[in-house]
Amino acid sequence: MDTSDTIAAIATAASGAARGMIRISGPSVLDCLSQCFVANEGEKDLAAIDVPSVVEGSIHLGDRSEKIPCDLFLWPSAKSYTRQPTAELHTLGSPPLLEAAMQSVCQCGARAAEPGEFTLRAFLAGRLDLTQAEAVLGVINARGQEDLDTALAQLAGGLSGPLLKLREQLLQILAELEAGLDFADEDIEFISQENLGRILGEARQTVLAALEQMGNRTETTDLPRVVFLGPPNVGKSSLFNALVDSCGSTTRSIVSSRSGTTRDYVTAVVDLDGMVCELIDTAGQDDSVAAESIAHAAQSMSNEQRDQATLRVQCLPASEVRSIDRLEPSQLVAFTKSDLAETDLVANDSTVACSSLTGAGIDAVRAQIRQRLEQVAQREGNSVAITAARCAESLHHANASLERAIGLCEQSGVEELVAAEVRIALLDLGRVVGAVYTEDVLDRIFSQFCIGK
Numbered sequence: 001m002d003t004s005d006t007i008a009a010i011a012t013a014a015s016g017a018a019r020g021m022i023r024i025s026g027p028s029v030l031d032c033l034s035q036c037f038v039a040n041e042g043e044k045d046l047a048a049i050d051v052p053s054v055v056e057g058s059i060h061l062g063d064r065s066e067k068i069p070c071d072l073f074l075w076p077s078a079k080s081y082t083r084q085p086t087a088e089l090h091t092l093g094s095p096p097l098l099e100a101a102m103q104s105v106c107q108c109g110a111r112a113a114e115p116g117e118f119t120l121r122a123f124l125a126g127r128l129d130l131t132q133a134e135a136v137l138g139v140i141n142a143r144g145q146e147d148l149d150t151a152l153a154q155l156a157g158g159l160s161g162p163l164l165k166l167r168e169q170l171l172q173i174l175a176e177l178e179a180g181l182d183f184a185d186e187d188i189e190f191i192s193q194e195n196l197g198r199i200l201g202e203a204r205q206t207v208l209a210a211l212e213q214m215g216n217r218t219e220t221t222d223l224p225r226v227v228f229l230g231p232p233n234v235g236k237s238s239l240f241n242a243l244v245d246s247c248g249s250t251t252r253s254i255v256s257s258r259s260g261t262t263r264d265y266v267t268a269v270v271d272l273d274g275m276v277c278e279l280i281d282t283a284g285q286d287d288s289v290a291a292e293s294i295a296h297a298a299q300s301m302s303n304e305q306r307d308q309a310t311l312r313v314q315c316l317p318a319s320e321v322r323s324i325d326r327l328e329p330s331q332l333v334a335f336t337k338s339d340l341a342e343t344d345l346v347a348n349d350s351t352v353a354c355s356s357l358t359g360a361g362i363d364a365v366r367a368q369i370r371q372r373l374e375q376v377a378q379r380e381g382n383s384v385a386i387t388a389a390r391c392a393e394s395l396h397h398a399n400a401s402l403e404r405a406i407g408l409c410e411q412s413g414v415e416e417l418v419a420a421e422v423r424i425a426l427l428d429l430g431r432v433v434g435a436v437y438t439e440d441v442l443d444r445i446f447s448q449f450c451i452g453k
């Protein structure tokens with residue numbers, strides 16, 4: 001996450017249009033422009049510009065001798081999207097011309113930006129919080145008016161505004177609680193028990209309201225559904241259990257060496273590193289069962305689940321199958337019982353080998369499921385729903401911590417425990433707005449952007 005270099009990208013769609021745009025941002029924007037852009041007679045000297053300005057001129061075209069006319073929009077100071085000097089070169093929207101101009105820009109010290117890197121810089125500079133960054137993606141991917149309304153409301157801080165305020169309040173309470181702990185021997189009361197209980201109660205209401213505001217999008221029925229399918233005894237339930245286990249949940253499916261163990265289906269809601277989804281274990285698929293039997297009823301249930309799946313994880317025994325062609329994002333093949341396979345499998349991004357017995361490959365299955373769910377969501381232009389799923393989990397945790405803190409407030413001498421719960425709630429709220437983030441969360445969010453945004 002280096003922001004010390006200067007990045008550039010063609011920021012308009014790669015098809016012929018009247019206008020096209022190259023965006024550049026970073027500390028050496030001016031230096032870069034001084035080499036590849038020529039201002040028209042009578043325009044201001046670029047170095048002398050200290051407020052956002054437009055300059056007419058022309059831009060060099062890579063190794064060619066010609067230049068093409070172009071308008072330069074320049075934000076010379078931190079008043080830009082990324083809070084770094086930023087420029088936009090608006091010119092003709094022909095893809096080869098834009099590429100040639102982009103080549104010039106890169107020859108003059110900029111490097112090609114990664115997907116979402118401008119918005120990542122805006123986030124790192126504190127211009128946007130994480131829910132807003134995701135909303136930018138929502139606006140870009142919006143398919144219709146309703147998507148757009150939701151994304152714009154999120155961009156305007158609809159979700160994060162109240163939560164940021166709440167974080168401030170909780171930080172204040174934490175400071176007071178900790179001051180009280182530091183001066184425990186003296187008779188100073190920094191915050192009364194009554195006040196503490198009241199503020200924590202209000203805090204919980206805000207969290208619950210935010211959860212409600214995200215509304216139906218995060219209801220269980222709307223979660224992505226990951227259905228495990230495959231022949232009897234292949235190890236579906238064992239894989240389901242291993243995944244559920246790795247997510248810290250306690251639901252279990254019965255495993256046995258008898259074929260046809262799973263009759264009904266078993267579901268568990270899990271958080272796959274930020275992607276909340278429902279896992280569904282089904283009965284093994286067996287075409288030979290008699291109609292009217294229990295096994296037959298189980299088969300119909302499996303088929304029903306298969307039809308409603310967001311992602312189908314087809315389980316096949318690693319010892320029998322060698323390779324699989326590439327599949328749609330909505331399908332994944334898991335080669336189970338890899339510990340029993342004698343030769344290596346031919347893997348591609350549609351397959352993953354695992355053993356629930358040894359634990360090998362279980363993390364890879366998690367990662368593959370998450371990645372494919374993201375691809376499906378992205379294809380459906382559903383990025384705001386992803387934010388909702390990511391946030392709901394953290395908000396539920398924050399709510400639980402606050403609830404415990406409120407319970408503790410009724411006892412005396414437990415300020416330390418109250419402070420600990422408040423600290424956990426703050427961490428969870430921080431995850432929602434991105435005050436607390438990990439590199440992989442950022443990677444996941446910003447890699448979904450297109451280049452130039």
Ligand SMILES: Nc1nc2c(ncn2[C@@H]2O[C@H](COP(=O)(O)OP(=O)(O)OP(=O)(O)O)[C@@H](O)[C@H]2O)c(=O)[nH]1
Binds near residue numbers: 234257
């Ligand atoms: N060696 C090995 N055995 C496994 C593995 N996973 C499951 N098994 C065993 O395979 C048998 C079947 O496992 P289940 O998970 O019940 O299989 P299932 O696909 O759910 O079976 P049905 O519900 O009957 O369709 C059990 O005896 C498991 O202990 C594995 O990774 N390696």
Ligand SMILES: [Mg+2]
Binds near residue numbers: 237253261281
């Ligand atoms: Mg089973």
